[in-house]
Amino acid sequence: MHKHGVQFSYLSQEDLIDTGCFDLRMAIEVAEKAMLAYEQDKILFPEKIVQIFNQATQERINCLPATLLDEKICGVKWVSVFPRNPEKYAEQNLSALFVLSEIEKGFPIAVMDGTLASNMRVAAMGAIAAKYLAKKESEIIGFIGGGEQAKMHFLAMRVVRPAIKECRIADKSVEAEQEFIDHLSPLFPDVNFIATHTHAKAAIEGADILVTATSAQAPLLKAAWMKAGAFYSHIGGWEDEYEVAQQCEKIVCDDWSTVTHRGQTLSRMYAEGILSSKDIYADLHELVSKLKVGRETDDERIYFNAVGLAYIDVAIALAMYNRAHSSHAGQTLSLQDCMIFEHSDIAQKVRL
Ligand SMILES: NC(=O)c1ccc[n+]([C@@H]2O[C@H](COP(=O)([O-])OP(=O)(O)OC[C@H]3O[C@@H](n4cnc5c(N)ncnc54)[C@H](O)[C@@H]3O)[C@@H](O)[C@H]2O)c1
Incomplete structure (x- = not known):
């Protein structure tokens, strides 16, 4: 390679899966x-850039940068959320890719699939919250x-709560319920998976852990269904009636200040003056660093809402890159062979 050549790794989702990166324990540990690094000011974490193409459906592409100062890596997640994809095209809602760069010369080191890391991050954050x-x-x-x-949330929850032996699923589509069971039951033969045929109440009543992960914008989860002692992980937008949060003894967010200007149930309650900062018990990192205690009694109802923190995505992507790279996975691509005016035939190729 010419001394001014620049190369980077390209890693597909299959490269990552084949090299053992679909590893929720790793994602939980890295997150x-x-x-902890964030608490110690070792992260640069600017605001994400949002471009919404359809307000009604919230079809959007977001650009989320972050830098891990200790690791000397700057990354960006480029993520599309198209909630109508599953119904309209039988395709996934979310797709993403990462660019990772080192910050000594500032050159890219990887362009890689981001859907796997992104979905694992959401699940890892829910699982970390469940752990505490x-x-x-x-x-x-x-x-x-x-x-x-x-x-993905189920996989991560089983890492931190291995006693889970019953999993109930309520989707608005019975086909989606069956697909959920078809995908998960071979991985967990010891778990009893139950399709509720769209009956949300049947999925939730008596459950120790509740998860809402819909593309709906409606109060689907009712407060009366949440038993004392239950833990709730809220993933989508507006998915639960306000009384759910109001009856919880503790509300924890991945980052409350970010939640205040998003579209989740808690964000709506904040905008309407029903919820204020003093109602929030903690941000998740305060539980991880033991600044605050987690569950204190068996009866507490606890609410967790994550909106997504790009530095966690970048940290998980970097861990994946390191694992895949050490197995020589993916392709090495050339960004440039040399600097622009060093190309021997530049005089013939430049258009003047
Ligand atoms: N919090 C975060 O960090 C984070 C990150 C990524 C995605 N999300 C959000 O999570 C949600 C789910 O994303 P996904 O990738 O799993 O999407 P998905 O399309 O794969 O799944 C959504 C499911 O919700 C079901 N659904 C829609 N309306 C429903 C209703 N009224 N009742 C029951 N089920 C209903 C759909 O049938 C579908 O199976 C989206 O709102 C997405 O924006 C949040």
Whole structure:
């Protein structure tokens, strides 16, 4: 290679999966470590850039940068959310890619699939919250919404709550419920998966852990269904009636200040003056660093809302890159062979 050549790795989702990167324990560990680094000011985390193409459907492409100062890596996630894709095209809602650069010379080191890391990050954050906030002996988990986030959430929840032995699923589509079960039951033969035929109440009543992961914008989860002692992980937008949060003893967010200007249930309540900062018990990193305690009694109802923190995505993507790269996976692509005016034939090729 010419001394001014620049190369980077290209890693597809299959490259990542084949090299053992679909590893929720790794994602959980990396996310916790990144939250501690954030508390120690070792992260640069600017606002994300949002471009919404359809306000009604919230079709959007977002650009989320972050820098891990200790690791000397700057990354960006380019993520599309197209909620109508599953119904309209039988395609996934969310797709993403990452660019990772080193910050000594500022050159890119990787362009890679981001859908896997992104979905694993959402699930890892829910699982970390459950680790501190769900009852240890939680056995029943109930889902409203059975799409990609929900499936990944189940995998991560089982890492931190291995006693889970019953999983109930309520989607608006019975086909989605069946697909959820078809995808997960071979991985967990010891778990009893139950399709509720769209009955959200049947999925939730009596469950120790509740998860809503829908593309709906409606109060689907009712407060009366949430038993004392339950832990709730809220993933989508507006999915639960306000009384759910109001009856919870603790509300924890991945980052409350970010939640205040988004479209989640808690954000709506804040905008309407029903919820204020003093109602929020903690941000998740405060539980990880033990600044605050998690669950204190068996009866507490606890609400967790994550909107997504780009530095966690970048940290998980970097861990994946390191694992895949050490297995020589992917392709090495050339960004440039040399600097612009060093090309020997530049005089013939430049258009003047
Ligand atoms: N919090 C975060 O960090 C984060 C990150 C990524 C995605 N999300 C959000 O998570 C949600 C789910 O994303 P996904 O990738 O799993 O989408 P998906 O399309 O794969 O799954 C959504 C599921 O919700 C179901 N659904 C829609 N309306 C419903 C209703 N009224 N009742 C029951 N089920 C209903 C759909 O049938 C579908 O199976 C989206 O709102 C997405 O924007 C949040």
